[in-house]
Amino acid sequence: MRALLTNDDGAHAPGLAALHQAVHDLFDDVLVVAPLTVQSATSHGITYADPIMTTEVRIEQFGHAFDAIAVDGRPADCTKLALSTLWPARFGRNTRPDLVISGMNMGANVGINVIYSGTVAAAIEAAFLGVPAIAVSQHLGKGVADYPAAATHARRAIEKLLDGLGRERLEAHEMININIPRCEFDDDDRHEPTPITVCPMNTHAVNDRYERRESPAGDAYYWSTSDGMDFAHADEGTDVELLLRRHITVTPLTYDLTRRSRMDRMKQAIDG
Numbered sequence: 001m002r003a004l005l006t007n008d009d010g011a012h013a014p015g016l017a018a019l020h021q022a023v024h025d026l027f028d029d030v031l032v033v034a035p036l037t038v039q040s041a042t043s044h045g046i047t048y049a050d051p052i053m054t055t056e057v058r059i060e061q062f063g064h065a066f067d068a069i070a071v072d073g074r075p076a077d078c079t080k081l082a083l084s085t086l087w088p089a090r091f092g093r094n095t096r097p098d099l100v101i102s103g104m105n106m107g108a109n110v111g112i113n114v115i116y117s118g119t120v121a122a123a124i125e126a127a128f129l130g131v132p133a134i135a136v137s138q139h140l141g142k143g144v145a146d147y148p149a150a151a152t153h154a155r156r157a158i159e160k161l162l163d164g165l166g167r168e169r170l171e172a173h174e175m176i177n178i179n180i181p182r183c184e185f186d187d188d189d190r191h192e193p194t195p196i197t198v199c200p201m202n203t204h205a206v207n208d209r210y211e212r213r214e215s216p217a218g219d220a221y222y223w224s225t226s227d228g229m230d231f232a233h234a235d236e237g238t239d240v241e242l243l244l245r246r247h248i249t250v251t252p253l254t255y256d257l258t259r260r261s262r263m264d265r266m267k268q269a270i271d272g
Contacts, residue, residue, distance in 0.1 A: 008118030017061035018147035032068035075122035100126035103136030132170030143184030
């Protein structure tokens, strides 16, 4: 089994290095193709009007080293370029990875934040193109994050999914969103087994807050002061509520946004 690893925090992000260290031995080959710079909250943007530059880089973190291709573009660009061009150039014409893993993001991607997430977008792009994908994110608190500990939890969830599905494995257009609860160096329980729960995403809005400031010229500008996890409500049993209770959350996502329950009523309205 072979995998493509990407993210939205950039090729040098500690979450990417920790996840590579944790999961690389699950696969026969792992190709890392990640953004050159941080692309958080860029959603599913792609590059059309500019060239997409690439650079081969050597990553060394947590006593672990690997090679990566840094792409001067967005997360979805990384997936598109890797699957269409970089992977076949490395492994042979008409070849593709068996799985795309995006992460580990430095910050949770739960609830409606999956819409804004570059991490999730990179995984969804793979699912668009027929390669199953898993997005992995880590909830950050006020303490110092232990990325290797969180990546170990992520590996356990990925292994359970792949082993539990057996011969079926993941479907070609399947995309799964995994979130790891806070793992911080001052938390003695960060290495302890954590419940893994399959759950839906929370669909309540985030409470947005902006601080008004003035430029030297006297023009007003606004700086977001929201932390991304302050939701108007978190329904019981959803990814937000469970993550805050220190569960590893596993949410199957779909990119078909059609509201099918309204199709017939809309047709009646249009047809008279």
